Amino acid sequence: MRELVQATAAIVIVCALLFFTVDRMQSAGSAGSKDTLTVYNWGEYIDPELIDKFEDETGIKVTYETFDSNEAMLTKVQQGGSAYDIAVPSEYTIESMKEDDLLIPIDHGLVPNLKNINADFMDLPFDPGNEYSIPYFWGTVGVVYNPNLIEDHLTFETWEDLWDPSLKRKVFLVDGSREVVGMGLNSIGESLNVKDEDLLREATDHLIELSPNIKAIIGDEITPLMINNEASVALTFSGQAADMMWENEELEFAVPQEGSNLWFDNMVIPKTSQNIEGAHKFINFMLDPENAAQNADYVGYSTPNEAAWELMDEEVINDERFYPSHDQRETLEVYENLGLEWLGKYNEYFLEFKMSLR
Amino acid sequence: MKKLSAMSKVYLLFVFAILYAPIFYLIFYSFNSGGNMNNFESFTLEHYAAVFEDSRLIIILLNTVLVALLSGLIATIIGTLGAIGIVSLKDKKMRNTLLSLNNVLIVSPDVVIGASFLILFTMIGVKLGFASVLVSHVAFSVPIVVLMVLPKLFEMNTSLIDAARDLGATKRDVLTRVILPYISPGIFAGFFMALTYSLDDFAVTFFVTGNGFSTLSVEIYSMARAGISLTINAISGLVFAVTVLIVIGYYFINKRSKSVATGGQR
Numbered sequence: 001m002r003e004l005v006q007a008t009a010a011i012v013i014v015c016a017l018l019f020f021t022v023d024r025m026q027s028a029g030s031a032g033s034k035d036t037l038t039v040y041n042w043g044e045y046i047d048p049e050l051i052d053k054f055e056d057e058t059g060i061k062v063t064y065e066t067f068d069s070n071e072a073m074l075t076k077v078q079q080g081g082s083a084y085d086i087a088v089p090s091e092y093t094i095e096s097m098k099e100d101d102l103l104i105p106i107d108h109g110l111v112p113n114l115k116n117i118n119a120d121f122m123d124l125p126f127d128p129g130n131e132y133s134i135p136y137f138w139g140t141v142g143v144v145y146n147p148n149l150i151e152d153h154l155t156f157e158t159w160e161d162l163w164d165p166s167l168k169r170k171v172f173l174v175d176g177s178r179e180v181v182g183m184g185l186n187s188i189g190e191s192l193n194v195k196d197e198d199l200l201r202e203a204t205d206h207l208i209e210l211s212p213n214i215k216a217i218i219g220d221e222i223t224p225l226m227i228n229n230e231a232s233v234a235l236t237f238s239g240q241a242a243d244m245m246w247e248n249e250e251l252e253f254a255v256p257q258e259g260s261n262l263w264f265d266n267m268v269i270p271k272t273s274q275n276i277e278g279a280h281k282f283i284n285f286m287l288d289p290e291n292a293a294q295n296a297d298y299v300g301y302s303t304p305n306e307a308a309w310e311l312m313d314e315e316v317i318n319d320e321r322f323y324p325s326h327d328q329r330e331t332l333e334v335y336e337n338l339g340l341e342w343l344g345k346y347n348e349y350f351l352e353f354k355m356s357l358r
Numbered sequence: 359m360k361k362l363s364a365m366s367k368v369y370l371l372f373v374f375a376i377l378y379a380p381i382f383y384l385i386f387y388s389f390n391s392g393g394n395m396n397n398f399e400s401f402t403l404e405h406y407a408a409v410f411e412d413s414r415l416i417i418i419l420l421n422t423v424l425v426a427l428l429s430g431l432i433a434t435i436i437g438t439l440g441a442i443g444i445v446s447l448k449d450k451k452m453r454n455t456l457l458s459l460n461n462v463l464i465v466s467p468d469v470v471i472g473a474s475f476l477i478l479f480t481m482i483g484v485k486l487g488f489a490s491v492l493v494s495h496v497a498f499s500v501p502i503v504v505l506m507v508l509p510k511l512f513e514m515n516t517s518l519i520d521a522a523r524d525l526g527a528t529k530r531d532v533l534t535r536v537i538l539p540y541i542s543p544g545i546f547a548g549f550f551m552a553l554t555y556s557l558d559d560f561a562v563t564f565f566v567t568g569n570g571f572s573t574l575s576v577e578i579y580s581m582a583r584a585g586i587s588l589t590i591n592a593i594s595g596l597v598f599a600v601t602v603l604i605v606i607g608y609y610f611i612n613k614r615s616k617s618v619a620t621g622g623q624r
Contacts, residue, residue, distance in 0.1 A: 001539050003611065007546070011431045018424040025417050038570060043580030044587070048412065063570030064414065066580035072564070079476055081486035082568030 037278040038063045040073060040084040042265070045137075047298035054285050060278045077102055077270045084270050085279040091126040091264045092178075094133050095337040103132040104269040110280035113287035116307035120326065124264070124334050133266035134283050137301040139238035140262055140324065140332060141179055142255035144245070149232035156254040159187035162233070163210055171213045172222050172234040177343075177350035178335055179261065180207070180217070183235060184353075186259045193336040197345070204349040208356045217354060226251060237263065238322055239301045246300065253321045255328070262332035264304075381598060388591035405592035412589075415577070419593065421488070422574040423600065426556040429495035434549040436496070437503025442537065444504070445511045457508075463501040468561030471498055476565040486568025494566050495556045502555060503548035510544035511537075550608055557597070 039051075043066040051062050065082075067073040070093040077084060077097070089097065097103050108114055108130075117135055127133045143156040150170065154161045162171060173180055182192030184203035194200065215231070223240060225231040227247040241253040267286065269279045285291060289307035296303035296312065302322050303309075309317045317323055324332070338346065362370070388406070392399035409415055444460075447453040463471075475494045476486075484490055514537070522536045538545075560575040567576055574597065578590055 001534050001542075003614070004538060004542055004545065007549075007611065008431065011427050015424055015428050015431075018420050018427070022417055022420050022424065025413055025420075043577070048414070065568070065570060065572060066577065068580040075476075075565075076568065079480045081476070081480050081484075081490075 035059060035275070035278065036061045036063055037085045037275050037282055038065065038083055039282065040065050040067060040076070040082075040087040040270075042066065042088060043068060045088065045265075045299055047295050049298075050286075050291055050295055053291070054282065057285070058278070058281055060275075060281065062282075077272060080272050083272050083274040085273040085275050086282055087268055087270050088136050088265050089268060091124070091266065092335050092337055094266055094268060095126045097268065097270075098127065098132055099337075102271050104271060104273060104276060105131050106134060106269060106283070107280060110277075111284045111287065113284050113289075116287055116289055116292070116305050118304055118306040120329055121264070121304035125336050126264075126334060127266070133268045134287065135304040136265045136267050136286070137239070137296070137299065138262065138264045138304050139302055139322070140255050141174075141183070141235065141237055141260050142241065142253055142321075143233060144226060144236055144241040144251055144253045145233045146226070146229060146231075146248075146250050147252055148250055149229065155252075156233075157257055159183065159256045159258055161256075162187075162213065162235075164213075167213045167233060169213065169215050170232045171210070172215055172225070172231050172236075173217045174222065174234070174236050175217045175219050177347045179235065180353065181346050181350050182261055182335075183207075186256070189258055192259070192261060192333055193338065195338065195342050200345060200349050204353055207353045211353070211357050214357055217357075242300050242322060255321070255324060255332075257328075257331065259331040259333060262329070262334050264334065381594075384591050385595040385598060388588055388595045390588060405588045406596075408589050409592045409596065415589075415593065418572050418574055418577050419596070421571065422557065425488070425491055425495055425573060426553050429492055429499055429556050430549050430552040432492075433496045433499035433552045434503050434545060437500045437548055437552075438507050438538075438541070438545050440500065441504045441507040441511055442533075445508070460501045460504050463498070464505065468498075468559065472562035472565035475562065479566065486566055487571040490566040490568070491563055491571060491573065494562050495559065498559070498562060499552035499555055502551050503545075506548035506551055507541055507544040510541040514540050546608065546611060550604070553604065554601075557601070 037060050039046075039062055041064070045066075046064075051064060054060070055062055065084075067076070070089050073087055073089055074093060074097065076082060077087060078100070094103075111134065114130075114134065121135045121138060122130055143162065145154070145156060151164075151166045154164055154167070156162070173183075178192070181200070181203060184207040185192050185194055185199065188199075188203055188206055190199050190203065220240070222231065222234045222236055223244055226234055226244045229248070229250070238253065238255075241251070245251045245253060267283050269276060269283075273279055286295065287305060289305060289311055292303050292305035292308035293311040296305075296308060303312075309323075320328070387398065389401050389403070390398050391402035391404065409419075444453055444456050447456070472494070475490070475497070479486060479490050518536055518540070519532055522532050527535065558575060560579060563573050564576050564579070567573065574593065578593070581587070581590060
């Protein structure tokens with residue numbers, strides 16, 4: 001019995017100490033102001049120094065939380081147990097959040113730095129007039145490859161290179177129906193937002209011809225495989241490709257000319273917000289050219305902030321793989337919300353393609 | 359116990375090597391100055407420094423340990439009393455029903471438990487954060503504690519209690535001087551099980567975190583989108599070290615209570 005009492009006492013004391021330490025650390029960060037802002041963002045998607053800078057400039061204390069998928073974020077926002085003031089979903093999620101009435105319109109008058117955003121990234125179909133969302137980072141879908149492991153003539157300027165017989169069992173695809181079926185549609189010269197059974201059929205048949213070349217359809221595991229030269233070709237997002245290329249300098253990235261996907265992660269203010277004014281301040285702060293440049297430098301994704309480009313390393317900005325020229329951006333398309341029925345069809349065709357793999 | 363043959367020793371060594379290799383591989387690279395896990399350049403402590411500089415990460419780490427200890431303690435108290443209650447039931451049918459209900463909770467998927475807690479907390483208007491995480495961790499730990507304590511209770515000879523009663527022990531004396539000391543190994547085992555469950559739980563915790571409160575498993579999971587950095591290796595190294603310390607502590611407590619028990623018999 002004595003042991004039990006002693007052990008209990010010891011645990012309680014340790015807990016009290018921990019509680020005290022955490023409390024001290026948390027209050028040390030705040031400037032004594034009750035004004036707080038809760039930001040819900042992807043993991044490793046902001047330079048932590050910027051949070052400190054924002055706190056110093058405005059006196060608002062930032063509570064920063066992270067999520068790992070749009071769906072996970074959506075669940076938490078829908079349940080409303082937490083007061084998120086800022087969230088950073090991707091474009092198709094913004095569209096469905098808008099439909100479910102989960103967002104607060106953004107007052108453009110409170111965000112003067114909006115003028116810094118390149119016009120190409122504004123007023124897009126998923127949020128006309130940027131009523132609810134402000135661009136944070138963007139990127140493309142393309143092919144990352146290791147020239148040393150494949151034949152020379154393949155540069156993936158065109159999607160057709162993926163079908164090259166020399167790539168037998170060498171191609172990895174990212175596991176997403178929009179990405180893969182969209183790639184199939186792009187490869188036959190169609191839009192990746194089509195709502196036409198015949199075209200989807202044609203694209204899927206073309207994809208099935210690709211199956212001898214497929215090694216696997218996986219997710220984030222592609223990154224270590226490419227870095228360690230264990231895989232030679234992968235269809236993936238530009239941001240992920242940038243990560244791989246940072247670690248392995250042999251790798252190349254190409255966005256085929258027929259067209260591809262342009263994706264966005266935008267800042268929004270969820271209905272759960274308790275500090276709408278602070279949220280606007282935060283958005284405006286992140287759009288400041290200097291801050292946007294610093295953030296892009298830290299995170300490594302492409303910033304839509306035109307004024308920031310001038311402050312960034314020229315080599316990065318002129319790298320057409322990650323900052324495609326205006327002409328090439330014309331070929332890129334943003335995912336439109338297809339609606340449940342058509343999304344289901346895309347999933348079905350993707351499943352059919354997956355089952356064709358041997 | 360019989361001495362192990364050379365073959366069994368080699369086999370045992372092999373199994374442990376496989377079990378521990380990934381952890382040591384991970385910790386080894388947390389000292390790499392190269393910034394990735396491809397090749398080891400030179401020894402550095404910068405990743406550990408990065409962990410300690412990031413006060414948010416430290417708060418999360420401390421929170422994780424705090425929730426684990428506190429939920430372990432509460433779950434152990436509830437679970438032990440629950441186990442004693444179940445065993446003392448006269449009605450066999452009732453007892454079996456309760457045991458089955460306990461087991462259902464152990465085998466039900468974490469995602470289901472997490473989602474139902476989220477719905478419950480939202481419905482009754484509990485703000486997500488420390489309290490909600492603590493409550494759900496206690497909840498999924500209780501059945502485990504019950505399961506760890508029960509065998510000790512079944513093993514106990516009921517005539518011990520009868521004897522104590524005959525010698526004039528009150529109900530309270532029986533509990534604190536006979537039952538609890540006898541089953542204390544089971545209680546400690548239950549506590550440490552609850553501790554480990556709480557430390558590595560992702561699925562339930564994910565649903566019930568909020569308002570700036572987070573635990574390590576949730577944080578690491580969302581960090582992984584931008585590629586695993588060696589900071590994660592460094593945190594994992596720290597957590598491993600803490601776990602080893604806890605296990606060593608457990609070993610000593612166990613040894614001492616064993617020697618006390620056998621000393622009493624002789």
